[in-house]
Amino acid sequence: MKPASDAREARLHKLMVAALRGDAQAYAGFLRELTPFLRAYFRRRLQSLPDDVEDLVQETLLAVHNSRHTYDAGQPVGAWLHAIARYKMVDLLRGRAGREALHDPLDEESGALLIESAPDAAEARRDLRVLLRQLPDKQRLPIEYVKIEGLSVAEAAQRTGLSESAVKVGVHRGLKSLAALIGRRQ
Amino acid sequence: MKTDELITALAAGAEPVDSRAPSRRLLLAAAAGAVLGLPLMLVLLGVNPRLAQDAQLPMFWVKLAFVAAAAAAAFAIALRLAKPGMPTRQATVVLSIPFALIWLLAAAALATASPGERQALVMGSTWDVCPLNIAKLSLPAFVLALWAMRSLAPTRLPLAGAAAGLLAGALGATVYTLHCPEMAAPFIGLWYVLGMLVPTVAGALLGRIVLRW
Numbered sequence: 021m022k023p024a025s026d027a028r029e030a031r032l033h034k035l036m037v038a039a040l041r042g043d044a045q046a047y048a049g050f051l052r053e054l055t056p057f058l059r060a061y062f063r064r065r066l067q068s069l070p071d072d073v074e075d076l077v078q079e080t081l082l083a084v085h086n087s088r089h090t091y092d093a094g095q096p097v098g099a100w101l102h103a104i105a106r107y108k109m110v111d112l113l114r115g116r117a118g119r120e121a122l123h124d125p126l127d128e129e130s131g132a133l134l135i136e137s138a139p140d141a142a143e144a145r146r147d148l149r150v151l152l153r154q155l156p157d158k159q160r161l162p163i164e165y166v167k168i169e170g171l172s173v174a175e176a177a178q179r180t181g182l183s184e185s186a187v188k189v190g191v192h193r194g195l196k197s198l199a200a201l202i203g204r205r206q
Numbered sequence: 207m208k209t210d211e212l213i214t215a216l217a218a219g220a221e222p223v224d225s226r227a228p229s230r231r232l233l234l235a236a237a238a239g240a241v242l243g244l245p246l247m248l249v250l251l252g253v254n255p256r257l258a259q260d261a262q263l264p265m266f267w268v269k270l271a272f273v274a275a276a277a278a279a280a281f282a283i284a285l286r287l288a289k290p291g292m293p294t295r296q297a298t299v300v301l302s303i304p305f306a307l308i309w310l311l312a313a314a315a316l317a318t319a320s321p322g323e324r325q326a327l328v329m330g331s332t333w334d335v336c337p338l339n340i341a342k343l344s345l346p347a348f349v350l351a352l353w354a355m356r357s358l359a360p361t362r363l364p365l366a367g368a369a370a371g372l373l374a375g376a377l378g379a380t381v382y383t384l385h386c387p388e389m390a391a392p393f394i395g396l397w398y399v400l401g402m403l404v405p406t407v408a409g410a411l412l413g414r415i416v417l418r419w
Contacts, residue, residue, distance in 0.1 A: 040223045048217035055209060078212050083419070085216045087359035089227045090289040103291035107361035111418070148207040167215035188221070195216075199419070 025098070025134045028053075032134070033097045040088065051081055054101065061105055061133050072112065074144040080108045082199045102133040151201050152194075159194030162187045167195075228358050232285055235354035236277070236373060239347025243381035247343055251385040265389045268311070272394060273383060275304035276402065277376035284351065284369035288358035294365075305399065312395035330393040336386065340401025344378025348405045352416055360417050367413020368406050375402030 032050060039047035058080050062073045083104050091100050152160055165176035166187065177184045207215075247253075260266045279301040286292040316324055330336075351370035360366030379398050388394065 039220060040225060042220060042222035044217050044220040047220040048213060051213040051217060052210075055213065074209060078207075078209055081209070081212055081216060083359070087290065087419075089223045089225060090359045092225060092289060092292070095289075095292060099291035100289070101291075103361045104359065107290065144207065144209065148212060163215070167218050168211070170214075170218055 028057075028134045029096060029098050032101075033093075036088075036091060036097050037093050040091065040093070051084070054084070055081065057101075057133055058105055062109060065109060075146045076108060076112060078144050078146075078148060079199070079202050080105050082195065082202070083108055086196055086199050098134045105133055146202070148198065151198060154201060155194050155197055158182070158186070159190045159197055162190035163194045163198075166191055228288055229285055231357060232281065232288065232351070232354045235350035236281060236347060236377060239344075239350040239374060240377040240381060242346035242350075243343045243378055244384075246346065247381050247385055250342060251339060251382075254385050254387055256387060257384065260387070260389065263389060265391070266383070268308075268391070269386075269389070269394050269398075270380070270383050272304050272308045273376050273379040273398065276301075277373060277380060279304060280369060280373040280376050284355065284366070284373050287362060287366040287369050288355055288360050290359050290361045305395075308391060308395045308399075311391040315391045324392075327390040327392040328396060330388040330390060330397075332386065332388060333393065333397050336382075336388070336393075336397040337401035337404060339385070340375065340379045340382050340398065341404035342378070343381045344374040344402075344405045347374035347377040348409070350374075352409065352412065356417055356419070359419065360413075363413040363417045364410045365413070366417055367409035367411070369409070370413075371405035371407070371409025372402060374409070375405040378402070378405070 032053060035046045035050035035053065039050050055077060058077045059073060062076050062080075063070070066073055066076070084101065087104065091097070152163060155163070161180045162176055162182070165171045165179060166173060171179070173184050173187050176182075177187045180187065182190065254260060279297070283294055283297040283301055286294050286297050315327055319327055348371060351374050352367065355366055355370045379402055382398075382401070388397075
């Protein structure tokens with residue numbers, strides 16, 4: 021088990037470092053490779069809340085995205101990811117204080133995230149598109165055009181009438197607001 | 207939205223990210239907080255009229271070195287707590303060094319003093335206002351350090367709040383040295399530390415609420 025998770029660590033680290041330099045393809049690969057581990061991690065620990073697993077996977081991906089500037093390339097990427105995943109899970113459980121899920125053991129060791137993976141992709145219960153509709157146009161439209169429809173920043177700027185930097189700022193702020201909206205609903 | 211669609215959305219147009227941004231932001235908050243503490247000190251307390259003479263005594267610089275070292279060590283630990291999964295053990299050991307040294311110095315001063323002098327060494331003449339003054343002067347740094355911490359990704363919220371609070375407290379104490387007439391290590395080891403603890407405890411209590419992300 022250990023050598024396999026070391027190899028994963030090395031691969032994810034390489035992808036993440038490239039992603040931080042702006043390599044979108046490496047970043048997509050990083051998120052895609054990470055997702056099954058997140059899913060397995062939450063599924064194992066939230067056995068009494070199976071419906072929340074995919075929501076939490078998506079929320080954690082968004083958190084990884086919004087806080088990727090806090091990743092230090094000298095640090096094991098598994099430890100960084102595990103701390104975020106664990107934080108998001110504890111946050112969810114705390115929001116539902118009183119549930120017996122709180123007594124599920126929470127492991128502390130930092131490599132625990134990269135051990136197992138669950139392959140199948142599932143539909144989340146909470147639809148992020150619905151949440152997206154609550155954002156102001158200045159944030160919603162850039163996200164819809166750039167992130168979902170895959171337009172370039174220049175095309176999105178043309179279509180919204182905003183400047184290119186306003187589109188970039190809108191995407192950035194919008195993803196932050198989206199994460200905050202998720203937090204508030206719990 | 208399917209998770210796969212979310213991934214595609216997040217990865218589209220990934221921009222380069224500067225990993226020095228967290229330290230720069232926290233440093234900016236600390237520096238601005240300390241600078242804003244200065245006018246607060248001038249208005250509320252005023253500069254120590256004997257500052258020029260006091261600055262010729264080694265103890266003035268020991269006092270300043272203690273609070274500045276505490277601020278630097280608190281900065282290092284706060285920065286680590288602002289990033290997910292960063293170990294903090296080493297930084298905690300480093301943080302304990304300035305406190306251990308000032309307490310050693312205090313113990314030595316008390317041990318060599320005559321019994322009649324000891325009370326004066328501990329209480330000085332301003333013990334009753336010192337902790338609260340330090341807490342007041344740390345307020346700008348407190349707000350800014352928590353704001354900077356909030357914009358990062360702390361995962362241990364009470365600890366992260368406490369570290370931001372201690373950073374603010376040590377910065378407040380640094381500004382306070384320009385007003386404070388006290389020169390005895392026992393005084394500094396007790397009342398300065400208590401003053402720094404006020405924002406530390408406040409940060410620990412507020413952390414869970416204001417640092418949530």
